Amino acid sequence: MPRVEHGWVSVFFHVIAASALMFLLLPIAMMFPLSLEPGTMLRFPPQGVSLHWYSDYLKDGAWIASTILSFQVALGAALLATVAGTFAAVGLAQASPFVRNAALLILMSPLFLPTVVAAVAIYGVYAALRLVGTPLGLVAAHAVLTIPFVLLNVQSALAGAPRALDEAAMSLGAGPVAAFWQIKVPLIRRGIAAGAIFSFLISFDEVVIAKFLSGTQAVTLPKRMLDGIFYEMTPMLAAISVLLVLMNAALALLALALVRGARKDT
Amino acid sequence: MTSPNPPPVASAVGPVLAVRNLVKRFGKVAAVDDVSFSVAGGTFLTLLGPSGSGKTTVLRLLGGFETPDAGSIALGGADIGRLPPYKRDIGVVFQRYALFPHMNVAENVGFSLRQRGVATGERARRITEALEMVGLEGLGGRAPSQLSGGQQQRVALARALVFKPRILVMDEPLAALDKHLRERLQDEIRALQRRLGITTVYVTHDQAEAFVMSDIVAVMNAGKIEQIAAPRALYEAPRTEFVARFVGDSNIFRGPVNESRMRLADGVLIAFAGNGAPPTALMVRPEKIRIGKAGHQNAGDNLLQGWLIDMRFLGDACLYRVRAGAQEIVVRDLNRTDSAHFAAGDEVILTWPAADTVPLS
Numbered sequence: 001m002p003r004v005e006h007g008w009v010s011v012f013f014h015v016i017a018a019s020a021l022m023f024l025l026l027p028i029a030m031m032f033p034l035s036l037e038p039g040t041m042l043r044f045p046p047q048g049v050s051l052h053w054y055s056d057y058l059k060d061g062a063w064i065a066s067t068i069l070s071f072q073v074a075l076g077a078a079l080l081a082t083v084a085g086t087f088a089a090v091g092l093a094q095a096s097p098f099v100r101n102a103a104l105l106i107l108m109s110p111l112f113l114p115t116v117v118a119a120v121a122i123y124g125v126y127a128a129l130r131l132v133g134t135p136l137g138l139v140a141a142h143a144v145l146t147i148p149f150v151l152l153n154v155q156s157a158l159a160g161a162p163r164a165l166d167e168a169a170m171s172l173g174a175g176p177v178a179a180f181w182q183i184k185v186p187l188i189r190r191g192i193a194a195g196a197i198f199s200f201l202i203s204f205d206e207v208v209i210a211k212f213l214s215g216t217q218a219v220t221l222p223k224r225m226l227d228g229i230f231y232e233m234t235p236m237l238a239a240i241s242v243l244l245v246l247m248n249a250a251l252a253l254l255a256l257a258l259v260r261g262a263r264k265d266t
Numbered sequence: 267m268t269s270p271n272p273p274p275v276a277s278a279v280g281p282v283l284a285v286r287n288l289v290k291r292f293g294k295v296a297a298v299d300d301v302s303f304s305v306a307g308g309t310f311l312t313l314l315g316p317s318g319s320g321k322t323t324v325l326r327l328l329g330g331f332e333t334p335d336a337g338s339i340a341l342g343g344a345d346i347g348r349l350p351p352y353k354r355d356i357g358v359v360f361q362r363y364a365l366f367p368h369m370n371v372a373e374n375v376g377f378s379l380r381q382r383g384v385a386t387g388e389r390a391r392r393i394t395e396a397l398e399m400v401g402l403e404g405l406g407g408r409a410p411s412q413l414s415g416g417q418q419q420r421v422a423l424a425r426a427l428v429f430k431p432r433i434l435v436m437d438e439p440l441a442a443l444d445k446h447l448r449e450r451l452q453d454e455i456r457a458l459q460r461r462l463g464i465t466t467v468y469v470t471h472d473q474a475e476a477f478v479m480s481d482i483v484a485v486m487n488a489g490k491i492e493q494i495a496a497p498r499a500l501y502e503a504p505r506t507e508f509v510a511r512f513v514g515d516s517n518i519f520r521g522p523v524n525e526s527r528m529r530l531a532d533g534v535l536i537a538f539a540g541n542g543a544p545p546t547a548l549m550v551r552p553e554k555i556r557i558g559k560a561g562h563q564n565a566g567d568n569l570l571q572g573w574l575i576d577m578r579f580l581g582d583a584c585l586y587r588v589r590a591g592a593q594e595i596v597v598r599d600l601n602r603t604d605s606a607h608f609a610a611g612d613e614v615i616l617t618w619p620a621a622d623t624v625p626l627s
Contacts, residue, residue: 160367162364164360164361164362164364165364165366167329167331167351167358167360167364168358168360168364168365168366168425169366169377170330170331170350170351170352171329171330171351171352171354171356171357171358171426172352172377172378172381172425172426172429173352173378173381173382173429174352174377174381175350175352178381182377183366186368187367187368
């Protein structure tokens with residue numbers, strides 16, 4: 001990219017960039033003042049300053065149950081997707097190009113298939129299997145949805161673990177299992193961790209599939225929030241949103257640091 | 267650099283390594299096409315050839331990283347052709363060293379001992395010993411990335427030798443190093459190999475490297491071994507035009523053959539020391555030819571007249587290009603005090619003995 005000259009052109013681009021950032025961040029930042037509203041209506045500017053919606057959330061059994069469920073589902077989905085995605089990435093790196101491309105197309109399909117289509121399809125299958133409204137059903141569906149993110153992260157990490165290192169390990173007496181755990185895994189661990197964090201984040205925030213599969217028993221946090229928008233729109237939603245934004249930002253930063261570190265290793 | 271190569275310690279129990287009719291195809295291409303050779307105990311054998319000649323594939327078959335389509339590999343009498351790499355007991359040094367980046371030098375060297383369950387104390391002792399052997403004592407705590415290319419190569423060598431493998435195989439281990447370091451490591455590796463008496467198969471595309479290091483050189487071309495012989499025999503008596511051209515410089519003559527004479531296009535006869543089938547071509551090395559002023563008769567069985575196209579001064583020698591009839595001939599004349607000097611355009615005569623004219627098939 002050509003270096004931008006100083007002067008009005010530079011100012012112009014800075015203004016555009018700043019505007020774009022504001023456009024992205026302002027609605028999210030708005031959540032914070034909205035969550036401080038003492039009344040029952042979402043209002044800006046707030047009529048006072050209070051943290052009682054935060055404590056109401058923490059004291060509400062149904063909301064906390066949904067929160068715990070979301071953590072369980074997201075952890076389960078991340079674990080499942082990380083194991084499956086890592087093995088897939090490592091295995092496919094050694095497959096023939098035809099097999100590799102075919103398998104990647106299938107595994108990556110959640111990225112370009114509309115989630116609502118997947119949700120309807122999964123709902124149909126789950127209804128027959130009696131998995132609707134079960135945490136296990138959500139874990140499996142979310143794992144499928146997040147495998148592409150593990151796959152992409154591990155694939156790029158594999159550049160730092162060339163095949164020659166496996167061969168070296170095997171020539172030195174390590175069987176395939178020892179070579180995998182002692183050479184491959186340590187070298188791609190940052191990619192695996194980054195993939196796991198992305199999986200967790202995506203599952204935790206996922207609402208379309210949850211909307212279909214939650215039933216009355218397994219209502220995740222985003223699903224309950226979505227319902228809340230329709231039935232009881234209070235500043236508590238803003239308070240929960242602020243907490244979610246903080247958690248997501250922290251995890252996303254961690255994942256980015258891991259991806260950067262992995263790149264530095266190679 | 268040339269070392270008088272004493273014959274390797276003869277092994278009474280036949281070859282340590284015997285490769286028979288080895289074939290490896292990638293798709294329709296036979297990368298290794300019916301290759302057979304055997305290596306006596308303690309011998310340093312080099313597979314020499316251009317890229318794509320199949321030498322690295324032979325090495326990968328030895329290491330167990332590829333499975334042969336046909337043929338056998340016997341190590342100490344037992345067929346290992348289908349064993350996985352971790353059951354072969356072969357030390358491998360890879361082209362780009364392939365050191366484990368997440369382990370320090372000592373952990374790299376000790377990796378094979380850990381796989382074999384060698385106790386911690388014994389392991390430490392053998393790691394120290396191996397690092398001393400390659401001149402890296404005290405560097406066990408370093409990360410591979412903190413070492414120079416030459417040091418990394420030494421670590422790779424120590425790692426491949428520490429578990430006392432039955433043979434050592436090396437795939438162009440010095441290709442990434444600069445000339446001086448490469449020559450030093452050639453000597454070091456050769457000295458170490460002699461001292462340990464370990465049977466070694468080495469791969470390179472560098473003829474000088476192959477000659478300096480090896481007892482036996484196998485020249486490979488298009489998946490086949492063209493010729494396998496000691497360096498001197500390979501140089502003095504190449505059997506095929508490919509070997510003659512790939513090993514050293516050469517002048518090639520073609521023409522109809524009648525008994526031990528070849529008639530060139532311009533009618534000149536070239537004598538050669540021949541026996542057996544009539545050759546398809548003749549070869550003479552540039553340094554075997556003597557160059558002289560026209561009119562001054564030099565002794566020699568073969569004589570060509572021509573004129574000098576150009577001269578390159580190399581320091582230790584002059585390289586002349588001479589046009590003789592339809593042929594262009596390269597002559598390498600050592601820079602001695604009494605060497606005559608020639609300039610482009612000079613009329614010259616070239617002479618050499620019939621015994622130095624090598625018939626090629």
